[in-house]
Amino acid sequence: MKSTTIILMIITIVSKVIGALRESVLSRLFGTGAEAAAFNLAMTIPVVVFSFISVGITTGFIPTYKRLEDREGYLIADRFTSNLGNIIFILSLFLMIICQIFSKQLTYLFAFDLEPEARELAIPFLQITFLSLIPTAVATVYRGYLNCKGEFIVPAIQGFILNFFILISLFLGKFINIYFLAIGLAFATSVQFIPYIPAVKRKGFIWTKVLNVKEREIKEMLIMALPVILGVSINQLNVMIDKNLASIILQSQGVTIMNYAAKLSEFVNGIVIVSIGTVIYPTLSKIAGRNNIKEFKKTVLESLTSMNILVFPAMTGLMVLTYPIVKLVYEGGNFKPEDTAITVPCLLFYAMGLAGIAMRDTFSKAFYSLKDTKTPMYNSIIMIILNITISALFSIVFKWGLVGLAFGTTVAAYYGAITLFIKLKKKIGKFERTNAFKRENLKMLVSSLVMGLVSFLAYNLALKIIGSSNLSLLIAIVIAGLTYFIMLVVLKVKELHSLLNSFKSKMNKRNK
Structure with missing residues (x-):
């Protein structure tokens, strides 16, 4: 497991470096103006909308598939996969149509106090990028399938494809036509999953023409996923409030600055936390399915240790070298030194929360593996209330500005991690x-x-x-x-x- 995690991290590091290059090019070509704000909204809103589906699939699919494979064989498990993929295709089609109709309203949800120029550009951008919802949704099912089969490398390389085409679209958007930003983003998001097709075939998967929403496993998976979807809904409410607060503080510049700071923090998150979490979830699900609680506890602690050996230095490095990192990645062209000065403290507080995010992610995966999705959901609700309260208090009342938003996120992350750990101990007993x-x-x-x-x-x-x-x-x-x-x-x-x-x-x- 650890060797696979290391290889996955290496691939993710290279992908994230290219992603950082993408953000660097974006900041230099478009700075913190209307085009950058519209592009960031076009990237963020579809991800937020789709996360309701993706998290539910990821959480419910893996343990359900593992149980079917163990009890009834891989043919029945593969048929379930086809059925789920077909259902998700229909659902994502309806979701895409709804999002197309309400694109303008969505921009107000995520950035209420946005300049008219940025909003007018964000609306068609969203309508274009929402076209990628269908391939993204269906591919999520097959990413879960590949993870169940122990294949983590192929899904990891999708970041290369995504960032490559987005980089091209940035230059096309700057020097030919601004709408290439959205076209390139939609194209990049759609084609990044092409390697999944030969990958699932190599694993012996054969697609079945089946569409049965009443299938028992679909119902069980939905019941398991509903609390997760509700928790994600609350999380996304927090994202919307954060972006609205950012737009109130500095309008489109505020939204863009927070996005730039968050991207650098997510650099570490994606390399370490997501990589280890991706590998550990199928393992924890398998151990939990065998009711081996002693091994389960050991695996949870080992996962945390494997994360922390990389999270601790990354978090420290980001905090100590915040200014030169932001200067290197973003400053230049349309991204001015004064933009760097605003971004630096936001990144500093985001970096402080990385250990909390790592711990909470591991504990959440532990609960999901035990088929308990309600506890993380309740934890998310309290976290979001705490985050919103602290963010509003420090950003507006205490006049910390954008820094208050990052501070609220960090405090909430540690609160969520600590309380979730306490509840996990109550559920499975003291850790040895x-x-x-x-x-x-x-x-x-x-x-x-x-x-x-x-x-x-x-x-x-x-x-x-x-x-x-x-x-x-x-x-x-x-x-x-x-x-x-x-x-x-x-x-x-x-x-x-x-x-x-x-x-x-x-x-x-x-x-x-």
Whole structure:
């Protein structure tokens, strides 16, 4: 499992670097103006709308498929997959039509106080990008299928395809016609799933012409997924409120700034948290299905440790080197130094919440594997209320501006993680070997803090000698990586040896 996770992370890192390049090109070509705001809304709103379907599918499909495969064989499980895919095709078609009709209203939901120029551009952008809902929805079913079959690499490469075509569309939109931004986004989102077709065929999947909404497994999956969908609905309500608050504070510039800051934070989220969560969920579902609670607890703690060995240094690095990172990725062209100054503190507070997001994601996956989707839903409701309250209080009342929104998100993430962990202990009992877990994570945290201090000093020293912020940042990152590795070796962190041995074993098997 760990070797697969490492390979998945490597692929995701490269994909995220290309994604960062995409954001860098966007900021330089369009800055924080109306075009950038419209494009960001065109990327964000379809994802939010579709997340109701995707999370429900992801959460309910994997345990249902695993149970069918174990009890009735892969042919019955594959028939269920075809039926679900066909149902989702019809649902996404209706959803796409509805979204086309209400595109204008959706822009008001997500950014009420937006300049007329940005809104007028966002509406046709949305109508174009909503065309990609159907292929995206159907592909989500088959991504779950591939994950059940232990195939995680093919879904991971979709980011390359997406970012490649979006990069092309940015230049076409800037120098030929602005509508190429939306056309390229819709095309990129649709074709990124093409590699799924040969991938599912290699796994022996044969599509079946079946459409039965009354199938027992479909009903059971829907019952399991409904609390998750409700939780996602509440989460998306929070996204809408955040964007509206951002638009009230700085109009389209506020929406764009928050998006730029969030993208850099999501860089780490996507590489570490999503990668490990993707691999761990089928494993936890399988263990939970066998009712092996002792192994289940052990796997949860191991997953957290595997995340934290990368989350801790990434979080520390983002916090310490926030300014040069934002300057390197975004500043230039239409993205001015004053935009950097606003983005930096937002990223700082987003970065602080990464460990909380990692913990909560792991605990949520644990509950889903136990077929308990209600507890994470209730947790989400309280989180969102807390987030909205703190965000509004600090951004408007205390006049922190956009920083207050990021602060609210971070506080809510840690609250959600802690309360979810307490509820998980009540459900499955006390975790064994927690002392070893605490010791390992403390070593990684100390290593990260030492790394942060060394990288901060290295950056400032290099800046004085060289004078180039970008080159100084690259030097600081290299030194940070070496420092962290040395600290892990000196403190004898077992997780490091476990990861290296697992990766070596995987490579040896491939070479034979």
